[in-house]
Amino acid sequence: MSYSPNGTSSSLIFLLTGVPGLESAHTWISIPFCCLYLTALSGNGLILFVIITESNLHEPMYYFLSMLSTTDLGLCISTLVTMLGIFWFNTREIGFNACVSQTFFIQLFTVMESSVLLAMAFDRFVAICNPLRYATILTDSRILKVWLMILFRGTIILMPLILLLKRLSFCRSRVLHHSYCFHPDIIQLSCSDNKINSVLGLTALIITAGVDSIFILLSYVLIIRTVLSIASPEERHKAFSTCISHIGAVAIFYIPLISLCFVHRFGKWAPPYVHTLMANVYLLIPPVMNPIIYSVKTKQIRKAIHKVLFPKGSQV
Template identity: 50%
Template structure:
């Protein structure tokens, strides 16, 4: 492959994805757990979709949101892992400029959708615990569909400027991306222009999606905890809180690496590059793999239906 580190261009036809810089010698071995995680994510999420579709007793708001989460997880990991494995196993590092922008849009938009669905699931838990008698009248199928559509439109609209911002910059230094996939901030760093507009918009989008969603989830759980602590017995409190445990685990495995990855990209100049990349991989691969396991094990209705 030709060395493109010092080429002079303004509109590159391709980018070069390095994979995990500094760990090139171990790419073949690193790909094995990544491939296993991808296979588990595919099997788990398709199983969740199949069980909920087949079991009429699971046709309710919580499980509809879980189906949306499974579809989003499938898209997120499928848009990144196959190309990542080709880099690790076959040294296929080139990616077309348009394909890079498409992957960038899918990663950011569907990650935002996952955050939105977690908020919707928090709202479902809030209504189920704080106002259980009105749960079926508040969260009707029509309302669930409108929430899902709102989540999709919000994330798509906020993520749509990313590829247009990336396309407008000149790239005259390098087309080498020290990542196994295309993300907005990694591509913008290659531009030889004042890219503060892209950086500011990225922070704005981060706050509008992950920031606001995290605030709404915290508010929901404050109300949920207040309702739980008002229950008369310890067993009732424990049982009620147990209905939220799956959702809390999904929140933690999504938001902690997501916020950490976004902030270290912008402010962690002293953090090793391979650590940036590994955290990004955790953010994109671990939630799709663990979400169906968490909900399958912790949700008795799904567990019984599986057997």
């Protein structure tokens, strides 16, 4: 394979990597990954289906949950083809434009998931701290505007990163270290100046996940203060219980994200497969776990799923 210095050529090819050092076990490794993908796709698809078809779930809380399931499906679909292609067929080659497109969608759905979690935190804040105005604040039209703003925000923030990727030149190795195209991975292979790309990538992370996490934390500080002012222990427990699912979703999104950042920054000593597995976990665990958390912890979702799966069965 020739290494032309032209980094924007349509003939430019990158080589994706499965799990470094464990290539001989790719067939076996593909089994749990395939199970995770099936769980994520079926779980989020089922959540979307019951929210759309069940009229009693046409409420702000469940609209936001449907947004979360949509972003999780997007994350899964963005990596599904390349990851399983490597494990099953050893299909490692990916064109430059396809690689850039995959990078964009992975980052877009990641930013959107962070934004949706923030919107869900605001939903819980209004429901607990200002319940009398809940229906007037979170109207259907405003929720639709929130969804469009989330999509617009992610696109505007990430578009400069994608455009700057296209100006880079690649004249050395083109072997990427993950099963999908990862922005930091791509820019490290460039033989041209990538400082702007690196700075913008870090800036995008800070003004999305970083800012969102601060506002989510602030919302829960206010929620806790309001709940603790409630005299009845039963009412306090009921208020807190409505937040458990969202807290779980926040944890399984931000903990793998922070862990991946630390591994990339301070884990140079770790075996290469640790970085790859952490990156895969970061993208797969939230889509897998979110439907499980909400179906277990949210009674209305659990009953709706039971109704769909067992239409003639007894109620949960």
